[in-house]
Amino acid sequence: MTTVTKEPPPPQDFEVRHNDSLGLRLQHLLHGNPTLGPLAVLIVAIIAFSIANQRFFSAPNLSLVLAQVTVIAVLALGQTLIILTAGIDLSVGAIAVFSSILMANFATKLGMPGVLALLLGLACGTAMGALNGFLVTKIKLPPFIVTLGTLSIFFSLNSVVSKSETVRGSDMPDILTWTGTTIPIGGFRLTYGSIIMLLLFAVFFYALGSTAWGKHVYATGDDLEAARLAGIRTNRVLFSVYTVAGLLYAVGAWILIGRLASASPNVGIDYNLDSITAVVLGGTSLFGGRGGVLGTLIGALIVGVFRNGLQLAGVEVVWQGFAIGLLVLVAVSLDQWIRKVKA
Amino acid sequence: MRQSMLIKRGRLGPALVAVAVVIATAACGGDDSGGEQIVGLITKTDTNPFFVKMKEGAQQAADDAGLSLQTFAGKQDGDNEAQVQAIESLISAGARGFLITPSDSKAIVPAIDKAKQQGMLVIALDTPTDPADAADATFATDNYQAGKLIGQWAKAKFEADGKQAKIAMLDLNANQVSVDVKRDQGFLDGFGIPVGDPNKIGDESDPRISGHDVTDGAEDGGRTAMENLLQKDPSINLVYTINEPAAAGAYQAIKAAGKDKAVTIVSIDGGCPGVDNVKAGVIGATSMQFPLKMASLGIEALDKFIDNGTKPQATAGKDFVDTGVTLITDQPQTGLDSEDSAWGKQNCWG
Numbered sequence: 178m179t180t181v182t183k184e185p186p187p188p189q190d191f192e193v194r195h196n197d198s199l200g201l202r203l204q205h206l207l208h209g210n211p212t213l214g215p216l217a218v219l220i221v222a223i224i225a226f227s228i229a230n231q232r233f234f235s236a237p238n239l240s241l242v243l244a245q246v247t248v249i250a251v252l253a254l255g256q257t258l259i260i261l262t263a264g265i266d267l268s269v270g271a272i273a274v275f276s277s278i279l280m281a282n283f284a285t286k287l288g289m290p291g292v293l294a295l296l297l298g299l300a301c302g303t304a305m306g307a308l309n310g311f312l313v314t315k316i317k318l319p320p321f322i323v324t325l326g327t328l329s330i331f332f333s334l335n336s337v338v339s340k341s342e343t344v345r346g347s348d349m350p351d352i353l354t355w356t357g358t359t360i361p362i363g364g365f366r367l368t369y370g371s372i373i374m375l376l377l378f379a380v381f382f383y384a385l386g387s388t389a390w391g392k393h394v395y396a397t398g399d400d401l402e403a404a405r406l407a408g409i410r411t412n413r414v415l416f417s418v419y420t421v422a423g424l425l426y427a428v429g430a431w432i433l434i435g436r437l438a439s440a441s442p443n444v445g446i447d448y449n450l451d452s453i454t455a456v457v458l459g460g461t462s463l464f465g466g467r468g469g470v471l472g473t474l475i476g477a478l479i480v481g482v483f484r485n486g487l488q489l490a491g492v493e494v495v496w497q498g499f500a501i502g503l504l505v506l507v508a509v510s511l512d513q514w515i516r517k518v519k520a
Numbered sequence: 521m522r523q524s525m526l527i528k529r530g531r532l533g534p535a536l537v538a539v540a541v542v543i544a545t546a547a548c549g550g551d552d553s554g555g556e557q558i559v560g561l562i563t564k565t566d567t568n569p570f571f572v573k574m575k576e577g578a579q580q581a582a583d584d585a586g587l588s589l590q591t592f593a594g595k596q597d598g599d600n601e602a603q604v605q606a607i608e609s610l611i612s613a614g615a616r617g618f619l620i621t622p623s624d625s626k627a628i629v630p631a632i633d634k635a636k637q638q639g640m641l642v643i644a645l646d647t648p649t650d651p652a653d654a655a656d657a658t659f660a661t662d663n664y665q666a667g668k669l670i671g672q673w674a675k676a677k678f679e680a681d682g683k684q685a686k687i688a689m690l691d692l693n694a695n696q697v698s699v700d701v702k703r704d705q706g707f708l709d710g711f712g713i714p715v716g717d718p719n720k721i722g723d724e725s726d727p728r729i730s731g732h733d734v735t736d737g738a739e740d741g742g743r744t745a746m747e748n749l750l751q752k753d754p755s756i757n758l759v760y761t762i763n764e765p766a767a768a769g770a771y772q773a774i775k776a777a778g779k780d781k782a783v784t785i786v787s788i789d790g791g792c793p794g795v796d797n798v799k800a801g802v803i804g805a806t807s808m809q810f811p812l813k814m815a816s817l818g819i820e821a822l823d824k825f826i827d828n829g830t831k832p833q834a835t836a837g838k839d840f841v842d843t844g845v846t847l848i849t850d851q852p853q854t855g856l857d858s859e860d861s862a863w864g865k866q867n868c869w870g
Contacts (some may be wrong), residue, residue, distance in 0.1 A: 200789055207779045209526075232751055232752070233751075237751070238751050241747050241748075241751060245744050245747065248740075252637075257732075279686055303720075336567045340567075340569075341568055341572075341795075342637040342870070343739070343765065343768075343793050345793065345796070357772075359776065365785060366776075433740070436740070436743065436772070437739045437740060437743060437768075437769060441738065441739045441740075441765060443739075443765060444736050444738045444739050444740040444741075445740065446736065446738075447736075454805075481856060484744070484748070485751070488733060488751075488752060489748065489752050491731075492692075493722070494694045494732070494733060494734050495694040518573070
C-alpha cells in the first residue's frame, strides 16, 4: 500500500469494468470513496428512525442531534488527523476537559478578561498536544503509550486545578459561554458552537485534500519509511498533527463550556472512546493513511442519530450501547475487507 | 455507592496525595503518638468534595477523641486494590478499627474479614458492603428516603398547583446500581406511583412517566438525556435527577427548549453548587446528605468500641445507622419538613 489516497479521490473503477462480481465492484467503489459507506449508513438510519417516530425528522430534533454531536465531532476531528498518521490519541478527553477547566479558572479565579482566558486556554490545549507530539517524534515513543501517560497526567492536573469544583457559567465572562448561544433559522436552532465545528471541518477538508501538508499527512500515515525516503519531513508532519489536534481539543473545550453553561471536571469520561468511535464509523482506517474528516463528521452524526433515534423509539439504554458497538465492528470489518482490494 | 464519584476516572493525583498522606501520618504519628490508638479512614477517592468533607469530619472527631487517624483513598472510583492495600497497612500498623467507603462492595469483603479476625471494628460509610453484614455496621444516607422526600415534595407542589405531572427520570447508568435504584424508586414511591419490582428501574407502566434515560451523574449526560426525553415528550413538566450535576445539565436542555418556567427539577445530594441552584430556582428541591456527620459519628463509634468493646446499633427498623437526610427547598409544602437554601448553604458540602 504505497498509494497516497487524498480526499475525496476520484472513483477508480477502470479495472472493475472487466469484472462482473458485484462484491468486487462495491469493494473498489468503497476503496475509492471511503465516506460512501458511512454516508449510506447515516441515510438509512435517518430514514428508519423517521419511520419509527415522526418527531425524529423535524427541524428542532435534527438541530438537537447536531448540537449533541458538536463537541465530540470537534474532538474527533483532531483524533482523525492523528489516526490518519497511524497513531491514536487516548488523551483527547483529558485535554478537552482540562482545557475547559483552565479557561474557566483563568477567568474566575485569576480574574482575566474573557478573551485572554479563552486564548490562554486554547494555548494550553495546543501545548498539551505539542507535548504529545514531542514525545512521539523526539523520544520516539508509540502514540498509544504517550497518550496513555499524558491521559493520566492531564486528568490528574485537572483534579488539582479544579479541586473537583464546577465553575458556573453565570460566574464566567460571556465569551466563554458564547458558543452555546443559538441562532434560530426557521425551526432549526443552530448554535455558534456548531457553526465553529462546521467551519473547522471545512478548513481541514480543504487542508487535507488540497495542500502539501495534507498530502504529507496521508503519506506519513500510509508508509512512514516510504514517506521519509520520498523527502517528507515526517517528524515535522507528526509534530504538527499532534499540536493541531491539541488546539482542536481546546476549541472543543470552549464549545463544551457553552453547551453545559459550566466547566465541570467530571464530564467527558467517554470522550476518548466516543471520538475513536466517530473516526472508525467514518471510515478512517485505524492503520493510517486512509479516510478523511468528512467521514468523521458523518461518523459522529451516526452516533448522535442512533442515540437520539433509539431513545425516541423507546429502546432501552442498555441496547443503545449494543447497537453502537455492533456498528463499530461492522465498520472495522468493512475497512479490512476494503483494504484487500487489488489496486 | 455515590454517583458524583462514579464519574472519576484515570486520576494519578489522588494516589500521590495518598502516598504523601501515608508518609506524613507515618512520620508524625509514629514518633509522638505513643499510646494513641490508631484508626483508619478509607475513601473511594481523595478529590471528590463529598470525601473531602468526610475526611474533615473524621479528622475532627479523631482529634477530639485523641485517636490517631490514618487516611487512605483509591486512585479512582472502583479502585479495589488500593483499598485492600490500605486495609493491609492498617492491620500491620495495629489499628483498632476503620471506616471504609467501599469502591467495590463485594470484592472488598475478604480483606474486611481479615481485619475483623484481628479484632478490628469495621464500619462501612455511605456505601454498604455486599453482604451488608460483612462490616460491623454501616453509617449511611437512606437513599430510598432521600428519593421519597423529593417525590413527596413534587406531589404536594403539583397538587397545590393543580397540575398533572409528566415525569422524566434521569438515572445514573444502565447497571441498576443500588443507590440509583433506591433513589429512583424512592422518588416514585413518594410521588405515589406504584414501583413494580422495587429492585428494578424502569419496570413501571404508569402513564405519568414519560421516559427514563441515563446521565452518568454528570452535566453533559444530564443535558443530552433531557434533550432527547423532551423530544420524545414535549409535555414533560417534572424531572427527577439522580444527582445535582445531572440536574444542572438537564436545566440547560430545558432552558434551551424555552420551558424553564414550566418544568420542575428535583434532585439529591446537598452539594454546595446544588444548593446554589436551589436558591437560583434551577432545582425545585433537593435531598441533602451529610458526609461530615457520617464520618464523625463513625469515629465516635470506633472510640466507644476501643473504650469498652461496644459495637454500634443500627437505627430502629433499618439495617444501617441512618445519618439523616434533609429536604432543601425555597418552596416549602404543607405537611413536609424542609429547610431553605440559606440553611442548605450553611450545611452543604463541596
